[in-house]
Amino acid sequence: xxxxxxxxxxxxxxxxxxxxxxxxxxxxxxxxxxxxxxxxxxxxxxxxxxxxxxxxxxxxxxxxxxxxxxxxxxxxxxxxxxxxxxxxxxxxxxxxxxxxxxxx
Amino acid sequence: xxxxxxxxxxxxxxxxxxxxxxxxxxxxxxxxxxxxxxxxxxxxxxxxxxxxxxxxxxxxxxxxxxxxxxxxxxxxxxxxxxxxxxxxxxxxxxxxxxxxxxxxxxxxxxxxxxxxxxxxxxxxxxxxxxxxxxxxxxxxxxxxxxxxxxxxxxxxxxxxxxxxxxxxxxxxxxxxxxx
Numbered sequence: 001x002x003x004x005x006x007x008x009x010x011x012x013x014x015x016x017x018x019x020x021x022x023x024x025x026x027x028x029x030x031x032x033x034x035x036x037x038x039x040x041x042x043x044x045x046x047x048x049x050x051x052x053x054x055x056x057x058x059x060x061x062x063x064x065x066x067x068x069x070x071x072x073x074x075x076x077x078x079x080x081x082x083x084x085x086x087x088x089x090x091x092x093x094x095x096x097x098x099x100x101x102x103x104x
Numbered sequence: 105x106x107x108x109x110x111x112x113x114x115x116x117x118x119x120x121x122x123x124x125x126x127x128x129x130x131x132x133x134x135x136x137x138x139x140x141x142x143x144x145x146x147x148x149x150x151x152x153x154x155x156x157x158x159x160x161x162x163x164x165x166x167x168x169x170x171x172x173x174x175x176x177x178x179x180x181x182x183x184x185x186x187x188x189x190x191x192x193x194x195x196x197x198x199x200x201x202x203x204x205x206x207x208x209x210x211x212x213x214x215x216x217x218x219x220x221x222x223x224x225x226x227x228x229x230x231x232x233x234x235x236x237x238x239x240x241x242x243x244x245x246x247x248x249x250x251x252x253x254x255x256x257x258x259x260x261x262x263x264x265x266x267x268x269x270x271x272x273x274x275x276x277x278x279x280x281x282x283x
Contacts (some may be wrong), residue, residue, distance in 0.1 A: 027193070028187060029188060033187060036172070039137060063156050064239055064243055079261055
């Protein structure tokens, strides 16, 4: 094995997840699809936190942050999906391009 | 982590993420996301983050994704080929995502990152005891604010998802509102 797996490899995985999530958020019209893209973005960041936590000073701060991120994602999903339900009730659709009531 | 484990795992994770992005069927998309989250938990175990891996499976792949699937089935979403923004906007999105990937990838390539792989880890690294000690000393304020945030989220979700008391609003043809 001439190349051991290092920090770079994990950061690359996190980077790819982040970019795929960004693409998903930008191109989906389904509001639930957009939320799933946000989950991908948060997980890409989480991989970075955990990888840095192991490889830098071997301090657990990165893992503490990733626990906070998981909690934040849970709160975001609960609120986001409740919003989707409320939007579906008033627009009969969850297509984000239909919701343009606030457009001037 | 051995390369023979890492590269297949990385390919599977990215395939799962691509499945989330490219599937038009929301249920398949959500199941791809579940698979991706499980594979990420394997990474966390390989990175000695055992508590984070357990939380990832319980909270993320368990609770959050069940919520997603529940809402998808509740709204009775069918596969929608029109679940995309316009081709022009899609190309712009692809371009910006690729540009970000290239810029960050180049930065990653050009940076010498600290820490060798064989740094000796302290005793109990990544266990609940060590993490909890940090959480309840240095990050105590953030932790308490987190509990307030979760409480607000729960109350907010209940208020938002609650049905309107007046049934008249339910039957109104709503898309006309945009006028």
